[in-house]
Amino acid sequence: MKTRKLSEGLEVSDLGYGAMSLSHGYGEATDRKDAVKILRQALDCGYTYFDTAEVYGPYINEEIVGEALKPFRDEVVISTKFGISFSEYTHGDIIPDARPEKIRQSVEGSLKRLQTETIDLYFQHRIDPKVEPEVVAEVMGELIKEGKIRHWGVSVAPEEYIRRAHKVTPISAVQDRYSMMARGIEKLFPTLEEFGIGFVAYSPLANGLLSGAYEKATNNKFEAVVDYRSRMPQFTPEAMKKNEELMAFLQKTAEEHRATMSQLSLAWMLGKHSWLTAIPSSRRLERIVENAGGAVVKLSAEEIKAIDEALDKLPKSDIFGVKNN
Template sequence: MAHSMSNNNSRRRFLLGSAGLAATPLIAGMAGCSSDEQASAADRSASPAAGGAGGGTATAAVTLSSRRRLGELEVSSLGLGCQTMPGALYGPVSSRADMITIIRTAVDQGVTLFDTAEVYGPLESERIVGEALEAVRDQVVIATKFGFEVNPDTGERGGINSRPEHIKQSVDGMLQRLRTDHIDLLYQHRVDPSVPIEDVAGAVKELITAGKVRHWGLSEPGLQTIRRAHAVQPLTAIQNQYNLLARDPEKQVLPLCEELGIGFVPWAPLSYGFTTGAINPYTRFTQGDFRTGVPQFSRENMTSNMAVVQLLQDWGVRKGVTPAQLSLAWLQAQKPWIVPIPSATRTLHLLENIGAEEVTFAGDELQEFTTALNAITIAGERLPAQVLAGTGVEAPMP
């Protein structure tokens, strides 16, 4: 991705009313609202096209043309996260059929990386992805994750389990749900504190030899666990939370990935919708919405963190792009081997996110934006305490 940010609006064929959104004063977005998915509050856009739950149309939408490498795996510069599609994370979605349409639209617009997991739903996200991509399987990269006990009949989720025999059983179920004979990128969802990572890597290596898996990675692992895993079976990607409100990977994980030649996939790249500019301290989430338990989303902390949204809106006015597009472009500008996977349960949001491809940083603009971001103190942890405790874990020694 070129790092020059041009003011030539003819290059931005898809803005979805972005200038209107970005130009809206911050205080105008503080009216009370509810959120039932990634971002509501005027559908993240002032455009009249922001209509139906699965719909909304855009004229001359951007098609992703650039590619990036995660290790030896080539993917589109932006992926699609499918965790929210079963409607279990942020609240109900419009329909299963709409989610399949969104995935197929993403393919049409040049997206090749689709991210899911056994526990998303549980199981249902994999089924949606499998049905949506079956006809174009050879054109796309499917990433999924193992690492928890999930009842294959009821979907009931249990505790962490990365025992080798369980990994192999999980993969067989994944292949069936995904309607494929191989998984392009298989992650350990969380480090199992009772299983040496050498055993995990060995099991995955056997799956690769058998042709059921092609590449593998880790999500939210400890630093030494990355090194140990990579020594047994080279890692293709690390998937950690990374966004404008959660920048922990910059300190040690990104330098380690660069040293070892491992790609990096930020999950929640839009801060659960916060950096789209559609959520504020007066937002009321639906019952069961994951964000109600995230410390950064308490009213007090959101009030403090609105400084980040104001920064995005100011730059959005300056550049004629949306806060979401700017958020994604900033992540992509950090390293050429970073591939964000924003979720979307509305076509309009998907197309807006893809429009980040045409947001580029010129001259000293990246440094200027980052300096302003560094001056903002982020309030609150990125995850609930019990979830955060499962990140950065080091696997036991053999």
């Protein structure tokens, strides 16, 4: 797999590996030894950028990533996140906390769990309405000077927040939901390009839907509580019906490029901008290999434009985090 420059001094593999599903949100956690093996298999497939967060598990995901990648630390880029916890009493509601003292507590914990002296890319997981962006950015600047992080970024943040924070300590990357079924973030791309900020797309396959592997899936096939798909709108029978034209179009277009639906979706995304990457996730080696092929499939600007025009017209169900109706 080749590499691409997200921002000044930050180079990653064309595609990254999202480690979340190993221990959070997609069913029971993977056995620790198996999870370590999967991460090293991803590295063997050419992924050198790995994304995690302290809240995944919580904490367990960072520990697994740290164990798996410690022998290869000089070969990889690791991003992790701070700033949220999940309520145990309201079915997983997000609780933001970006107080400076909490950030410092989080970074020390992440450094220990990741078994590293420096975090390559440190994301604010969600904005905290009680803490101004300038305050968070100032702490990030301090952590960079102290050598505890190399770059910082924000996840799911509005443009004003990004602009204000960037003035204090330059932001290297923004992370947000982006896929063929969730394109709203594209309106932010001109701002990112203006400031030289990279973009990391999470859920690039709409939580797996765009892989085509869930054509007959329904929410009740996923284990409640531990598997978020049990509550995702795109996995209802009604959604499957609504998405039939979209899936047929993607299948046909993928076949024309001798690719799978996953590879087409990822190639479409990577072809948008050179400073953009995605972090698909899977526990299965065959899917990890398949996704890596998305960096090999090349689409011309004209082909991407044609796909965009088709996507604008095709009916799409709501997906987790996005209303398409």
